[in-house]
Amino acid sequence: MKGSFRTIANASVVIILFAVLFSYAMFQGGFVSWFLFFSFLPIFIYLLGFLFHPIKKWKVTRDLSRHIVQAGDGITAAIRIERHLPFPLYYCIIEEVFPHSLMKLDSRIDKYHYMDQPYKLNVARQIKKLSFPLFRRDFQLSYSIQQIPRGEHQLQQIRVKTGDIFGFVKKEHIFEIQDEIIAHPANRSLHLTERISSFEQGSVTSNALNLANTNVAAGVREYVPGDRFSWIDWKQTARKNTVMTKEFEQEKSTDILLILDSCQHDKLNPLAFEAAVEVSLSLLEVFRKQDNQAGLLSIGDETVYFPIEENKENRWKVNQFLTRVQPGGDRPFSIKLKEEKNKVEAGDIVIFIVSHLDDFLKRTILQVHQRSKRAAVFFICSQSTITKEEQRLIQQIKTASIGIQILTEQQLVKDTIEVTIG
Incomplete structure (x- = not known):
């Protein structure tokens, strides 16, 4: 409709201009008036052609x-x-x-x-x-x-x-x-100062991220090329008159569940949410390299759950989701988190990645901590926007032996983010 009106208006301008010059030549007569009219004819033909140019x-x-x-x-x-x-x-x-x-x-x-x-x-x-x-x-x-x-x-x-x-x-x-x-989303470089590993006998914490846990011996076997010299069991070697090495129990991977706060609220900092997405993706990648299985639960306008399983298809789906996720919904994260009780209990370690704290969320985190082996909180915000109420809640969470780490612009602008779990 707008295009048709513009075409009619342009055509009207050209026709009116032509009519004015023709009328001037007819009534005025003389060389000058007709010269102006015929001089305008090429322009009129061009404008007419331009008018109908598709x-x-x-x-x-x-x-x-x-x-x-x-x-x-x-x-x-x-x-x-x-x-x-x-x-x-x-x-x-x-x-x-x-x-x-x-x-x-x-x-x-x-x-x-x-x-x-x-x-x-x-x-x-x-x-x-x-x-x-x-x-x-x-x-x-x-x-x-x-x-x-x-x-x-x-x-x-x-x-x-x-x-x-x-x-x-x-x-x-x-x-x-x-x-x-x-x-x-950008995959940030994270440095974990702790690694959580579990064995059949219980759970231990190791500061060596990539060092295999070989301190639990399950038996002995004959020496094969490539075994470490320190693994040799000298008592069994002397008894059987052949070189015997210790056989260690295989490390069992730890199931980890990341919970991402994707809810909209009045004081939401869009940069804090972007950091939460980047940290979530980076943590999943770090855990995958450590042979720990990690799942993701995003609670926002819709609740999306990626189970704790390691396969390429699941990783691709998580990456696609973190690419398009935006904060949304009209209900608080703490209330919706309470409704997802069954999914939250899926992990040995539960990590909350949030950009907002309230008293109800603190109580929910404490309840999750009681039902899981370990819980941790990443609180992402600007240093200047942390309120006294949030400082009080942070202190209460620490008192409950829950690891909480505050990630502000001071940590996020670094090439490598130092992260502590537990």
């Missing part, structure tokens, strides 16, 4: 250098326009219409310098390029999108504007061109 039939395509990136990366794009008729065009303005999800920046760890002022990362992305195609049938323009935030971003529209050199006729059309950019 801009909506142009073939517009968008080529992206990459469709899948990591948050903070950049891509280049090229918009190409092809048209069948080499009608002369003085100028052409090409504009990429960005979705709301791209209206913020992700500068990776540098973004956490704005932890107390997250609104400073909001931007109004706008890409407008001016071209002078003249008689060319096809032309293209390139641009780049930098510091792409985490999420699934849909590029759907390209706006094209053009007009004649005098500004009498202007045309605009929006082309529906579908492309998707998927920005996975």
